[in-house]
Amino acid sequence: MDFTLSPAVADYCRKVRAFVEQEILPVEADPANYDAHEYIALPVLDKLRAKVKAAGLWLPQLPVADGGLGFDVVGRAAAFEEMARSIFGPVAFHAAAPDDGNMTVISKVGTPAQKAWWLKPVTDGKVRSSFVMTEPMPGGGSDPTQMKTRAERRGDRYVVHGHKWFITGADEAAHFILIARTSDDERRGLSAFLFHKDQPGWHIIRRIPIMGPEEHGGHCELAFEGLEIPAENLLLKEGDGLKITQIRLGTARLTHCMRWLGMAKRALEICQPYIRERVAFGQTLAEHESVQGLLGRAAMGIEIGRLLTMRAAAKLDSGDFARKEVSMAKVQVADTLHLAIDTAMQLMGAKGYSKDTPLEWMYRYARQARLVDGASEVHMMVLARALMAEGQDFWSWD
Numbered sequence: 001m002d003f004t005l006s007p008a009v010a011d012y013c014r015k016v017r018a019f020v021e022q023e024i025l026p027v028e029a030d031p032a033n034y035d036a037h038e039y040i041a042l043p044v045l046d047k048l049r050a051k052v053k054a055a056g057l058w059l060p061q062l063p064v065a066d067g068g069l070g071f072d073v074v075g076r077a078a079a080f081e082e083m084a085r086s087i088f089g090p091v092a093f094h095a096a097a098p099d100d101g102n103m104t105v106i107s108k109v110g111t112p113a114q115k116a117w118w119l120k121p122v123t124d125g126k127v128r129s130s131f132v133m134t135e136p137m138p139g140g141g142s143d144p145t146q147m148k149t150r151a152e153r154r155g156d157r158y159v160v161h162g163h164k165w166f167i168t169g170a171d172e173a174a175h176f177i178l179i180a181r182t183s184d185d186e187r188r189g190l191s192a193f194l195f196h197k198d199q200p201g202w203h204i205i206r207r208i209p210i211m212g213p214e215e216h217g218g219h220c221e222l223a224f225e226g227l228e229i230p231a232e233n234l235l236l237k238e239g240d241g242l243k244i245t246q247i248r249l250g251t252a253r254l255t256h257c258m259r260w261l262g263m264a265k266r267a268l269e270i271c272q273p274y275i276r277e278r279v280a281f282g283q284t285l286a287e288h289e290s291v292q293g294l295l296g297r298a299a300m301g302i303e304i305g306r307l308l309t310m311r312a313a314a315k316l317d318s319g320d321f322a323r324k325e326v327s328m329a330k331v332q333v334a335d336t337l338h339l340a341i342d343t344a345m346q347l348m349g350a351k352g353y354s355k356d357t358p359l360e361w362m363y364r365y366a367r368q369a370r371l372v373d374g375a376s377e378v379h380m381m382v383l384a385r386a387l388m389a390e391g392q393d394f395w396s397w398d
């Protein structure tokens with residue numbers, strides 16, 4: 001239970017802090033740097049990424065052999081939180097979803113050939129990637145056993161038919177990880193495949209309009225009408241789709257928490273000059289006890305989230321799937337993100353509701369946190385099941 005960061009991680013975080021302050025916050029502050037979907041414009045991002053690479057700060061989360069800086073999950077937690085002080089931070093350092101989760105899983109399970117063909121262009125930042133799992137009714141959403149998209153084996157290839165939606169980044173991605181049904185077996189019925197955007201047999205039906213700002217490539221609805229995937233593009237073996245999903249989502253859910261904590265901290269940072277300066281009813285807002293109560297509660301929520309995230313990170317580093325720990329962090333941090341942004345908006349009055357600060361951007365973005373990578377209710381179900389199965393051992397320190 002030693003929370004001291006390693007010298008390498010601490011040094012990296014210091015450099016990231018300075019880089020965000022000097023290079024990214026000024027970019028974020030200029031409306032000219034945004035694209036039509038309220039995210040950083042791609043030419044602006046390219047320039048920022050070149051500076052990140054030149055500063056030696058690119059891709060801390062992957063092993064050195066795969067082009068990263070070799071941080072463990074604990075180191076990643078500290079680094080991603082620091083990057084996410086800016087809404088453009090994670091994507092600038094190549095730590096944003098969905099590339100981050102996709103790179104992590106291929107790095108863990110990909111063959112050397114799959115890494116060379118699929119991973120390297122993504123780690124270099126030359127192409128983007130998507131993770132294709134969720135389906136509209138009656139297909140798989142929270143419950144993947146409902147999945148309807150089928151990949152049928154024909155000789156040395158699989159032929160895919162089906163329907164997916166809310167696939168982040170699909171409109172800009174070149175490399176895709178697809179989860180599809182290869183049998184009706186309850187545990188081993190799903191498989192994971194790699195495919196390239198230029199392969200025929202699939203198309204984007206539409207880019208689904210959403211409440212919040214959109215990552216590059218949006219959130220898309222896809223149709224598969226005979227996409228052929230060579231068997232060598234299976235990840236692990238046929239029937240390992242659920243395992244791949246667990247490996248990907250375990251870490252990916254936690255990296256969401258790491259970034260959301262950075263954003264929540266920023267929200268409280270944004271409101272502080274205002275409440276220190278604004279006088280109402282004889283004193284500054286910051287001097288009102290009820291204001292202090294709001295600020296203190298949000299700050300405490302962030303610290304609880306950091307502790308849960310670090311605990312889950314340490315467990316993942318020990319080789320554990322950390323299902324309970326990741327679920328707890330995901331639910332708590334998603335709620336805290338909303339609370340911190342909402343508090344900052346409230347304390348800034350009308351200005352908080354304006355587009356003069358990034359708070360309203362964050363507020364709209366934050367609503368997805370309770371839905372993506374498992375709705376909060378599903379994580380609660382996981383926790384309740386674990387409690388009922390483990391009894392007192394649920395709280396074991398081991």
Ligand SMILES: Cc1cc2nc3c(=O)[nH]c(=O)nc-3n(C[C@H](O)[C@H](O)[C@H](O)COP(=O)(O)OP(=O)(O)OC[C@H]3O[C@@H](n4cnc5c(N)ncnc54)[C@H](O)[C@@H]3O)c2cc1C
Pocket residue numbers: 098130131132133134135140141142143165166167168169210219368371372373374375377378381
């Ligand atoms: C912005 C955004 C980006 C996304 N990106 C991707 C992506 O890149 N790739 C991808 O494959 N998917 C993606 N998704 C889809 C996301 O993972 C799903 O929305 C999520 O898993 C929930 O599935 P669903 O929408 O089908 O909801 P449903 O399964 O229909 O559930 C609806 C609601 O029912 C409730 N519920 C469900 N199960 C239970 C339960 N056991 N107990 C109690 N209540 C329950 C919850 O409140 C839940 O929100 C994205 C979604 C969003 C909003």
